[in-house]
Amino acid sequence: MLFDLDALPVASRYKLLTSTVVPRPIAWVVTQDAAGVLNAAPYSFFNVFGSDPPIVALGIGNRPSGAAKDTGANIAATGEFTVCLVPEDALPAMNITAADFPAGVDELAEADLATIASTKVGPPRLAASPVALECTLFKTVEMGSHSLVLGLVRAMHIADAAVMDPERCYIDSTALGLVGRMHGAGWYTRTGDRLEVKRVSAAELAARKEKTGA
Numbered sequence: 693m694l695f696d697l698d699a700l701p702v703a704s705r706y707k708l709l710t711s712t713v714v715p716r717p718i719a720w721v722v723t724q725d726a727a728g729v730l731n732a733a734p735y736s737f738f739n740v741f742g743s744d745p746p747i748v749a750l751g752i753g754n755r756p757s758g759a760a761k762d763t764g765a766n767i768a769a770t771g772e773f774t775v776c777l778v779p780e781d782a783l784p785a786m787n788i789t790a791a792d793f794p795a796g797v798d799e800l801a802e803a804d805l806a807t808i809a810s811t812k813v814g815p816p817r818l819a820a821s822p823v824a825l826e827c828t829l830f831k832t833v834e835m836g837s838h839s840l841v842l843g844l845v846r847a848m849h850i851a852d853a854a855v856m857d858p859e860r861c862y863i864d865s866t867a868l869g870l871v872g873r874m875h876g877a878g879w880y881t882r883t884g885d886r887l888e889v890k891r892v893s894a895a896e897l898a899a900r901k902e903k904t905g906a
């Protein structure tokens with residue numbers, strides 16, 4: 693079935709995109725306002741977009757009133773944030789931090805979240821998260837009702853239990869127990885269901901063809 697996004701209302705476009713581009717990783721973003729009040733909120737318009745430089749992107753919408761969300765306002769004010777990834781057992785706390793608290797409320801206290809100091813940025817990381825990225829603002833691209841916030845990843849913290857070989861940077865991704873966002877307002881998926889497809893070169897593919905005569 694064809695859906696013409698040029699002709700559809702915003703809410704329909706949102707539903708179509710977010711129920712098909714799945715699963716999406718979730719950035720649990722910690723920021724501070726100018727007075728130092730901590731804020732945390734989940735953002736699933738999120739991914740990594742390169743390693744040289746190491747860049748992550750967040751798609752931050754406005755509140756229904758048109759006002760900026762605290763995460764975006766805080767990043768604009770301080771230029772710093774941490775991105776914590778979400779394990780299954782932290783989903784209830786993450787969900788609390790997604791509630792529409794007014795600005796100035798310490799959402800970490802509301803969700804009873806412990807923090808650990810960061811090494812390069814002011815906002816701390818969440819103790820509940822097995823992976824945290826310390827980020828500084830790289831660039832903001834305004835896109836209508838959304839801002840695309842690009843962050844430069846300055847440091848990463850990964851739970852020791854998931855680090856198989858620190859020299860080679862081998863990480864046991866499954867051991868992180870992370871979740872991704874699926875369709876609708878409250879659906880998630882686990883990341884433990886893996887399958888492997890080995891990469892092939894063009895030369896290998898040509899050799900296979902030669903062998904089978906296909």
Ligand SMILES: Cc1cc2nc3c(=O)[nH]c(=O)nc-3n(C[C@H](O)[C@H](O)[C@H](O)COP(=O)(O)O)c2cc1C
Binds near residue numbers: 718737789790793
């Ligand atoms: C799993 C999840 C993912 C979300 N992803 C986004 C997102 O990518 N962009 C966005 O603007 N809001 C997103 N939200 C909604 C925000 O988390 C919510 O508006 C929150 O109150 C914003 O908090 P803040 O004002 O403290 O930044 C998401 C909510 C949940 C539960």
